[in-house]
Amino acid sequence: MAYTIGISCISAQNSKTTDANIGGHVLDTESGEHMPGCVIRILGTSLATVTDASGHYIFRDLKPGEYTLEASCTGYVTTRLETSVEPRRTVEVNFDLAPDAFMLDQVVVTSSKSETLRRESPSLVNVINGSMFQRLGACSLADGLDFQPGVRVENDCQNCGFTQVRINGLDGHYSQILMNSRPVFSALTGVYGLEQIPANMIDRVEVMRGGGSALFGSSAIGGTINIITKDPMTNSAQVSHQLTSIGPSGSFDNNTTLNASVVTDNGLAGLFIYGQSRHRDGYDHNGDGFTEVAQLKTQTLGARSFFRTSDISKLTVEYHNTHEYRRGGDNLKLPPHMAMIAEQTDHNIHAGEATFDLWLRDRRDHLSVFAASQNTRRQSYYGSEMDPDAYGRTSDLVITAGGQWTHSMDRFLFMPAKLVAGTEYSFNRLHDVTLGYDHNVKQCVRIYSGYLQNEWRDERWGFLASARVDKHSLIHDPIISPRLNIRFNPSSNMNFRASYSTGFRSPQAYDEDFHVAIVGGERVVTVLAPGLKQESSQSVSLSADLYHRFGNVQTNLLVEAFFTDLRDVFALRQLEGTDAAGNAVLERYNGSGARVMGMNLEAKAFFSNHFDMQGGITLQSSRYKKPEQWSDNPAVPAEKKMFRTPDIYGYITANWEITHRLTATFNATGTGPMTVQHMEGSGTDVDLAVRTQSFFDASVKLTYNFKLFNRVNLDVSAGVSNIFNSYQNDFDSGVNRDSGYIYGPALPRCINAGVSISL
Numbered sequence: 001m002a003y004t005i006g007i008s009c010i011s012a013q014n015s016k017t018t019d020a021n022i023g024g025h026v027l028d029t030e031s032g033e034h035m036p037g038c039v040i041r042i043l044g045t046s047l048a049t050v051t052d053a054s055g056h057y058i059f060r061d062l063k064p065g066e067y068t069l070e071a072s073c074t075g076y077v078t079t080r081l082e083t084s085v086e087p088r089r090t091v092e093v094n095f096d097l098a099p100d101a102f103m104l105d106q107v108v109v110t111s112s113k114s115e116t117l118r119r120e121s122p123s124l125v126n127v128i129n130g131s132m133f134q135r136l137g138a139c140s141l142a143d144g145l146d147f148q149p150g151v152r153v154e155n156d157c158q159n160c161g162f163t164q165v166r167i168n169g170l171d172g173h174y175s176q177i178l179m180n181s182r183p184v185f186s187a188l189t190g191v192y193g194l195e196q197i198p199a200n201m202i203d204r205v206e207v208m209r210g211g212g213s214a215l216f217g218s219s220a221i222g223g224t225i226n227i228i229t230k231d232p233m234t235n236s237a238q239v240s241h242q243l244t245s246i247g248p249s250g251s252f253d254n255n256t257t258l259n260a261s262v263v264t265d266n267g268l269a270g271l272f273i274y275g276q277s278r279h280r281d282g283y284d285h286n287g288d289g290f291t292e293v294a295q296l297k298t299q300t301l302g303a304r305s306f307f308r309t310s311d312i313s314k315l316t317v318e319y320h321n322t323h324e325y326r327r328g329g330d331n332l333k334l335p336p337h338m339a340m341i342a343e344q345t346d347h348n349i350h351a352g353e354a355t356f357d358l359w360l361r362d363r364r365d366h367l368s369v370f371a372a373s374q375n376t377r378r379q380s381y382y383g384s385e386m387d388p389d390a391y392g393r394t395s396d397l398v399i400t401a402g403g404q405w406t407h408s409m410d411r412f413l414f415m416p417a418k419l420v421a422g423t424e425y426s427f428n429r430l431h432d433v434t435l436g437y438d439h440n441v442k443q444c445v446r447i448y449s450g451y452l453q454n455e456w457r458d459e460r461w462g463f464l465a466s467a468r469v470d471k472h473s474l475i476h477d478p479i480i481s482p483r484l485n486i487r488f489n490p491s492s493n494m495n496f497r498a499s500y501s502t503g504f505r506s507p508q509a510y511d512e513d514f515h516v517a518i519v520g521g522e523r524v525v526t527v528l529a530p531g532l533k534q535e536s537s538q539s540v541s542l543s544a545d546l547y548h549r550f551g552n553v554q555t556n557l558l559v560e561a562f563f564t565d566l567r568d569v570f571a572l573r574q575l576e577g578t579d580a581a582g583n584a585v586l587e588r589y590n591g592s593g594a595r596v597m598g599m600n601l602e603a604k605a606f607f608s609n610h611f612d613m614q615g616g617i618t619l620q621s622s623r624y625k626k627p628e629q630w631s632d633n634p635a636v637p638a639e640k641k642m643f644r645t646p647d648i649y650g651y652i653t654a655n656w657e658i659t660h661r662l663t664a665t666f667n668a669t670g671t672g673p674m675t676v677q678h679m680e681g682s683g684t685d686v687d688l689a690v691r692t693q694s695f696f697d698a699s700v701k702l703t704y705n706f707k708l709f710n711r712v713n714l715d716v717s718a719g720v721s722n723i724f725n726s727y728q729n730d731f732d733s734g735v736n737r738d739s740g741y742i743y744g745p746a747l748p749r750c751i752n753a754g755v756s757i758s759l
Contacts, residue, residue, distance in 0.1 A: 023058035071095040122485040142194035149600035149616035159328035159343035161294035170222030198276035221503035232270030242754035251281035288733040294328035336381035389436020415456040437581035462487035495545035507532040529589035592626035617650035648672035668698035683732035
């Protein structure tokens with residue numbers, strides 16, 4: 001955010017007392033009730049505050065003059081009012097906010113690397129708010145991403161629970177995951193990273209589908225997921241605990257979270273602290289003694305703080321530490337080398353970021369300088385049949401730094417415009433060692449980047465042209481990624497967008513290369529083919545975002561068509577025999593290319609402040625241009641269809657405020673049939689391409705609110721997830737199973753209960 005948030009009483013930074021004050025209240029236009037927690041800003045300054053528990057605010061000791069005040073609150077239309085103030089006088093400015101079910105006035109940053117109203121965003125951006133994660137009972141980022149069109153999260157390993165997110169039919173390696181717009185996720189942390197981000201640290205997640213390399217560089221082909229963490233806003237605290245019975249059985253998932261926010265009286269500084277402690281038991285679904293859901297122990301502690309160094313500058317710093325232990329296979333209480341199958345990792349992650357923002361020329365110019373780092377140490381074991389040589393260790397360091405200048409112009413050529421220019425540097429050093437198998441991989445990647453973007457826009461039209469140059473240390477020539485966007489709003493209820501973008505993936509080791517699978521009792525490793533070239537893409541999308549009110553019912557229909565052409569696509573094939581250490585080997589090579597196309601449909605209906613529902617469906621086709629060989633058995637036919645890509649999938653959610661205290665939440669995801677690899681092992685004598693069944697994973701949750709004191713709330717919840725137990729029923733069994741033969745929902749039917757206290 002470009003503004004500093006304080007508490008409900010803010011004093012201007014004046015050297016003398018003026019006693020020139022502005023105060024008032026904020027009301028809901030439908031209910032007439034006072035609204036606490038609304039953000040009130042004085043535009044053109046860095047002053048802001050939040051309404052107190054009674055819905056009131058005040059600014060004290062302002063400089064005499066004219067001001068424009070803006071009131072905003074999640075789910076309401078942002079409103080601006082003008083006033084003037086004189087010395088020794090208090091002016092009352094009251095706001096009436098109308099509900100905005102679709103949050104078109106919400107600020108997003110992913111589409112243009114600068115703050116933009118969602119309705120004026122050059123690219124289509126879907127937003128998942130922190131409140132959605134809370135309603136879902138999500139423990140981590142992975143638990144909430146499914147509820148967007150074109151987005152699907154899947155579990156790819158029976159043993160360790162390796163997850164990835166797919167956007168518009170492309171697997172996780174085609175998606176760029178950012179933290180506060182910074183690319184700090186490396187190849188290593190991408191393996192288990194979706195479950196290493198606790199939901200309680202997330203303010204919102206912005207999802208932009210389609211190529212984004214012009215903005216964010218390598219890997220932003222299928223889409224971009226930008227995790228915006230929470231800022232300190234008011235003096236508040238929350239402690240929560242959730243207990244989940246998996247199965248239901250004797251396996252439980254215990255998740256405890258803590259949030260606390262403190263802001264100084266003068267609004268010059270704020271601190272937000274978050275923590276999570278999670279313990280999930282391993283779960284064996286088919287009773288063979290081997291887990292289908294990995295054991296998990298996670299502890300995270302972090303803080304985010306701001307310091308307003310002057311009226312026109314701000315320093316933001318963040319740090320968090322995550323320690324995660326996971327184990328899958330059998331005999332989880334024994335050392336891993338005493339088990340028939342064990343995949344065990346122990347991560348210790350330290351991450352930090354510092355950003356300095358400076359505004360000049362009445363905030364027309366904005367300079368932002370940042371540095372971010374993430375250091376990961378991992379101890380691992382990937383082995384079978386009591387193998388004493390399968391212990392490994394990995395170190396991974398990511399450093400990114402850069403600067404960005406944003407310049408607003410009243411008119412440039414033919415329209416108002418905003419120019420964005422920036423440079424970035426990224427460094428990633430990785431060292432992966434398994435001494436017993438003579439495995440010693442060192443990878444050092446340096447990327448120098450520069451980008452230039454100009455966006456012409458008004459309320460009706462928007463035109464964006466941008467380009468980014470990346471010099472990747474593993475690619476000989478610089479890569480130029482252009483991007484073009486057009487937005488047309490014939491009215492406030494219609495948004496039409498068209499975009500063209502490009503993307504690329506560098507020829508380096510990726511997430512799954514540092515996840516050693518166990519198939520048929522053998523270790524399976526991934527290597528890069530000699531002469532592997534970068535993979536490139538071109539993407540086109542067209543969308544219509546339509547809004548209409550039927551009486552008191554607000555509705556929204558989104559239709560989006562997408563097409564991506566992939567060249568020199570990365571594909572995997574199993575090589576004959578084993579390597580020198582006896583491992584089976586998968587080789588990544590440049591295939592013939594691929595085409596991914598389809599359509600996203602999403603509909604929303606807000607019947608009142610008490611009931612709303614939304615749903616989305618994706619229809620897609622993901623095909624290689626030529627059939628690709630994936631097995632070392634020449635009798636197994638090549639496949640043209642991309643594995644693990646259903647042609648149809650979708651979601652639905654509904655929220656009902658039954659009474660002022662009792663709310664109900666229903667959510668579900670549906671996944672159509674898809675083709676998955678089933679490698680030779682205990683489940684099959686020959687490699688097979690299996691067509692799976694369809695799944696419908698539905699959940700319901702009830703929450704009751706108790707008002708203990710004036711500002712103390714107690715929420716008690718209970719629910720059932722995967723009500724119909726729509727879960728895979730043909731897992732491989734025993735030590736010779738194919739751990740990668742897993743598909744469908746991540747968990748069977750579960751019963752959960754939670755309690756949360758906040759003030």
